[in-house]
Amino acid sequence: MSRIYRAAVVGCSRMGAFIDNEFVGLPGRYAPHSHAAGYEAHDRTALVAGVDMRPDVLAQFGHRYGVAEAHLYTDYREMLAKEQPDILSIATQPEQRAEIAIYAAEHGVKALYCEKALCASLQEADAIEAAVERHGVVFNMGTNRRWHPGYAKMRELIASGELGTLELLLIYNNSALFNSSSHNFDLVQFLNGDEPVLWAQGWVDRGDEIIVGDEVREDPNAEGLFGFANGVTVHVMRGPRGQDYEAVCEDGIITASNQDVDFLVRRRERRGPAPAGASFLEQRLHTFGAVLEAAPALAYTPGSNTLRLVGDLVQALDTGGPTRGGVRVARANTEIIFGFIESHRRGGARVSLPLDDCRLRLQRDRAPRAPRYAAAGS
Numbered sequence: 001m002s003r004i005y006r007a008a009v010v011g012c013s014r015m016g017a018f019i020d021n022e023f024v025g026l027p028g029r030y031a032p033h034s035h036a037a038g039y040e041a042h043d044r045t046a047l048v049a050g051v052d053m054r055p056d057v058l059a060q061f062g063h064r065y066g067v068a069e070a071h072l073y074t075d076y077r078e079m080l081a082k083e084q085p086d087i088l089s090i091a092t093q094p095e096q097r098a099e100i101a102i103y104a105a106e107h108g109v110k111a112l113y114c115e116k117a118l119c120a121s122l123q124e125a126d127a128i129e130a131a132v133e134r135h136g137v138v139f140n141m142g143t144n145r146r147w148h149p150g151y152a153k154m155r156e157l158i159a160s161g162e163l164g165t166l167e168l169l170l171i172y173n174n175s176a177l178f179n180s181s182s183h184n185f186d187l188v189q190f191l192n193g194d195e196p197v198l199w200a201q202g203w204v205d206r207g208d209e210i211i212v213g214d215e216v217r218e219d220p221n222a223e224g225l226f227g228f229a230n231g232v233t234v235h236v237m238r239g240p241r242g243q244d245y246e247a248v249c250e251d252g253i254i255t256a257s258n259q260d261v262d263f264l265v266r267r268r269e270r271r272g273p274a275p276a277g278a279s280f281l282e283q284r285l286h287t288f289g290a291v292l293e294a295a296p297a298l299a300y301t302p303g304s305n306t307l308r309l310v311g312d313l314v315q316a317l318d319t320g321g322p323t324r325g326g327v328r329v330a331r332a333n334t335e336i337i338f339g340f341i342e343s344h345r346r347g348g349a350r351v352s353l354p355l356d357d358c359r360l361r362l363q364r365d366r367a368p369r370a371p372r373y374a375a376a377g378s
Contacts, residue, residue, distance in 0.1 A: 020034055116183060120362040203348055223238045
């Protein structure tokens with residue numbers, strides 16, 4: 001009989017437990033979404049405990065997921081000692097995440113599912129990576145598009161070389177660095193085979209107000225560029241276009257649009273050598289054609305990204321193999337975020353990665369967001 005892995009959630013609010021109520025009826029959104037709902041739905045995991053500092057949130061969590069009061073805690077250390085979960089979700093704000101992740105890795109947790117962004121500083125990211133690898137902990141970060149089957153098909157097509165060499169990746173609607181860019185950056189990392197990032201160049205909206213010394217006092221909106229070791233450049237834009245992504249290859253383009261629903265492929269048809277004496281432009285137009293022609297869209301079976309992420313953790317625990325994400329990818333993602341902030345601090349100059357001795361830290365003074373305990377209209 002297959003083992004059932006015991007799971008617990010620290011941070012029982014929106015992403016931890018109740019974001020499903022915000023997605024009811026939205027296209028391209030397949031339940032379960034939250035960490036707790038993922039454990040509830042997966043046949044190899046059992047949700048056994050929850051931790052939150054707010055008694056009202058804990059009570060609602062227990063009611064929704066059938067977790068008895070005896071298994072609800074305000075102290076994650078007490079919970080870990082008593083419940084000894086195999087898998088721990090950390091769905092707090094980034095400022096609290098590193099302390100919990102490191103403690104859990106050092107006290108017997110076998111797998112960590114950390115919400116994005118990974119943490120609040122590069123020093124914390126280094127410490128999480130070290131603890132996870134030292135103790136052999138399985139790890140995934142909640143950048144869920146990495147487990148979307150449409151983006152998996154997109155990555156496969158890029159890697160196949162059918163469209164020629166990948167040249168550019170475009171993020172059309174970027175916003176807050178920690179909350180949103182962590183998703184966007186992870187996706188383009190995934191599409192480019194998780195190549196190392198060598199440089200970043202960014203602009204932060206209200207940056208001179210938000211960045212005070214080494215403190216980042218709000219999650220800032222940003223745009224800019226960064227470059228991978230294989231020569232691929234990512235353009236990170238802020239604009240009215242939806243949450244679209246595009247991979248521009250030598251012989252074609254793949255566009256993901258409509259909230260991760262549609263994946264359009266356009267190809268250039270090669271025509272053979274150009275006539276002798278043709279100019280460079282004439283050669284290009286002849287060889288590749290002047291028009292991109294629509295090809296069949298990428299077909300995939302839709303479903304819950306959260307459920308696939310949890311299944312990825314289960315498979316890694318079963319086999320000892322790697323996950324699709326991993327702590328090194330999460331750490332690299334964090335460095336791109338701080339690369340944008342450091343670039344802004346240097347007047348928009350391009351900065352090399354890895355960042356040396358980066359002391360920047362996200363440190364906000366704000367109350368946690370209240371979850372929606374029921375779907376609209378229910």
